[in-house]
Amino acid sequence: MQTALRTSLPETELASRANFTPHARVVHEERQEERQVQATGLPLSIRGLRKSFGDNEVLRGIDLHIPAGQFVAIVGKSGCGKSTLLRLIAGLDKIDSGSISFGDEVQAEDVRVMFQEPRLLPWARVLSNVEVGLGRDRSSSDAHARAEKALTEVGLADKRDQWPSVLSGGQKQRVALGRALVSRPRVLAFDEPLGALDALTRISMQRLLERVWRDQGFTAILVTHDVAEAVALADRVLVIDEGRIAHDVVVNTARPRERGSVELAGLEGSILSHLLSADDRT
Amino acid sequence: MSLIDSISFPRSFRLPRLDGLVQWIVPFAIIAIWQVASVTGFVPTRVLPAPSDVALAGWKLLLSGELVRNIWVSFWRASIGFLIGGSIGFAFGLANGLSQLSAKLTDTTLQMVRNVPHLALIPLVILWFGIDESAKLFLVALGVFFPIYLNTLHGIRTVDPQLIEMGRIYGMTDSELFRRVIFPGALPSIFVGIRFALGIMWLTLIVAETIAASSGLGYMAMQAREFMLIDVVVLSILIYALLGKLADSASRVLERATLSWHPAFQKR
Numbered sequence: 394m395q396t397a398l399r400t401s402l403p404e405t406e407l408a409s410r411a412n413f414t415p416h417a418r419v420v421h422e423e424r425q426e427e428r429q430v431q432a433t434g435l436p437l438s439i440r441g442l443r444k445s446f447g448d449n450e451v452l453r454g455i456d457l458h459i460p461a462g463q464f465v466a467i468v469g470k471s472g473c474g475k476s477t478l479l480r481l482i483a484g485l486d487k488i489d490s491g492s493i494s495f496g497d498e499v500q501a502e503d504v505r506v507m508f509q510e511p512r513l514l515p516w517a518r519v520l521s522n523v524e525v526g527l528g529r530d531r532s533s534s535d536a537h538a539r540a541e542k543a544l545t546e547v548g549l550a551d552k553r554d555q556w557p558s559v560l561s562g563g564q565k566q567r568v569a570l571g572r573a574l575v576s577r578p579r580v581l582a583f584d585e586p587l588g589a590l591d592a593l594t595r596i597s598m599q600r601l602l603e604r605v606w607r608d609q610g611f612t613a614i615l616v617t618h619d620v621a622e623a624v625a626l627a628d629r630v631l632v633i634d635e636g637r638i639a640h641d642v643v644v645n646t647a648r649p650r651e652r653g654s655v656e657l658a659g660l661e662g663s664i665l666s667h668l669l670s671a672d673d674r675t
Numbered sequence: 676m677s678l679i680d681s682i683s684f685p686r687s688f689r690l691p692r693l694d695g696l697v698q699w700i701v702p703f704a705i706i707a708i709w710q711v712a713s714v715t716g717f718v719p720t721r722v723l724p725a726p727s728d729v730a731l732a733g734w735k736l737l738l739s740g741e742l743v744r745n746i747w748v749s750f751w752r753a754s755i756g757f758l759i760g761g762s763i764g765f766a767f768g769l770a771n772g773l774s775q776l777s778a779k780l781t782d783t784t785l786q787m788v789r790n791v792p793h794l795a796l797i798p799l800v801i802l803w804f805g806i807d808e809s810a811k812l813f814l815v816a817l818g819v820f821f822p823i824y825l826n827t828l829h830g831i832r833t834v835d836p837q838l839i840e841m842g843r844i845y846g847m848t849d850s851e852l853f854r855r856v857i858f859p860g861a862l863p864s865i866f867v868g869i870r871f872a873l874g875i876m877w878l879t880l881i882v883a884e885t886i887a888a889s890s891g892l893g894y895m896a897m898q899a900r901e902f903m904l905i906d907v908v909v910l911s912i913l914i915y916a917l918l919g920k921l922a923d924s925a926s927r928v929l930e931r932a933t934l935s936w937h938p939a940f941q942k943r
Contacts, residue, residue: 501846512841516859516936528846556936
């Protein structure tokens with residue numbers, strides 16, 4: 394089980410990368426190339442990031458590099474600072490010290506967030522809700538067409554004229570995804586977007602997330618409390634504990650991934666045991 | 676009545692599709708019983724004239740043009756007073772809901788003024804304005820101001836902060852945020868204010884007209900009392916009831932048109 398799992402502290406990240414099996418590296422690089430052709434994803438570099446709320450120091454120095462187009466999952470106990478990290482990446486909160494830089498000049502439309510709640514405007518039809526995601530392009534002439542395209546991508550084209558209140562929880566979350574996708578973001582941050590959904594809806598949403606990520610090639614950062622979801626979707630799982638990155642786990646399993654496969658279950662088990670052992674220490 | 680009406684019944688309690696007529700069964704039954712009681716002499720006509728007599732009095736006044744003129748005068752006063760007081764209340768509600776500074780500056784003062792019954796100002800208002808139009812408009816505007824102010828303020832303050840954050844993330848400017856998120860979010864609460872205000876509007880106007888006026892429905896009722904025309908007095912009271920119902924229905928039509936997104940207003 395441990396052989397499938399490569400863990401490293403941030404300082405030893407390079408060393409651990411050198412330990413990749415050659416096969417895994419090839420797969421990884423191929424995928425990178427594929428994405429660079431589309432040139433959509435943005436790389437992300439975080440240096441010495443700290444954040445406190447009052448006396449409570451939530452993030453105690455995060456160093457992290459995410460290559461363009463990677464799907465990164467962030468897991469950790471509640472209160473470990475994973476959502477705070479996401480909010481800082483998305484620019485929703487102010488950084489105390491340290492830096493977050495994207496490889497390129499970023500526009501507001503390049504970084505989008507999807508929350509646990511759909512946060513749809515109840516007084517706007519589904520299509521108008523998606524149009525909100527266009528940012529400054531909302532009033533452009535092709536706004537309608539672009540919103541319709543995004544709605545088709547999430548499979549809700551037939552609901553365009555409905556009020557959000559008549560949609561199911563999963564459908565609302567798909568509209569929220571459409572709204573996040575409509576501006577063709579280069580980084581998409583997910584804050585437990587599937588946390589409130591039932592098990593079956595959650596699985597179909599995971600497939601949808603994976604599909605749009607593969608189609609569009611944005612850099613995806615997913616905060617989740619569900620380790621199974623993290624290993625099913627991500628190229629890399631970061632375990633955060635007490636405001637630091639405790640483990641950096643690479644998931645090399647080929648896609649499409651088979652849910653409940655022995656390999657994924659093994660990974661899931663070892664990440665869980667890390668989380669729980671951290672629990673025992675405290 | 677309006678408040679209870681706006682609470683939606685669970686599906687199983689709803690009556691089949693006679694709705695439009697069902698609501699009139701009780702008022703018409705009351706009138707029928709009243710007519711019978713008057714005709715049989717159970718209720719002396721000096722206490723309460725028969726509905727037929729009231730209708731006759733109404734017909735006569737209608738023919739003389741007096742009724743229409745008085746209703747028109749009252750309606751005009753009510754609308755103008757409502758517009759003035761409503762807009763000022765709405766403006767203060769917006770300002771205090773959106774700006775901390777404005778709220779700090781004016782809210783305490785407004786809350787103090789609110790606790791003075793506005794009808795207690797009638798003697799003062801008569802001294803200031805005499806008994807002409809401005810006195811009535813002032814009182815109606817003052818009465819209408821508070822429910823609209825309070826509910827607009829409450830509506831704006833209780834807009835879901837998560838939606839506001841969402842709007843900011845998606846790059847809405849302040850005016851866009853107001854137009855797309857804050858105002859529509861506050862609208863249900865603003866309508867509650869409007870419906871309260873409509874009730875207060877009639878109440879204030881009628882009291883003001885009975886005390887100090889030379890035209891209008893309240894004046895017509897007071898004149899009739901002087902001449903012991905009890906049928907005209909009862910007629911005025913019935914017209915108040917109808918006008919109140921009309922105002923309530925109008926606000927409800929508006930509500931349905933603008934809040935069709937709201938689950939409580941969707942057609943079942």
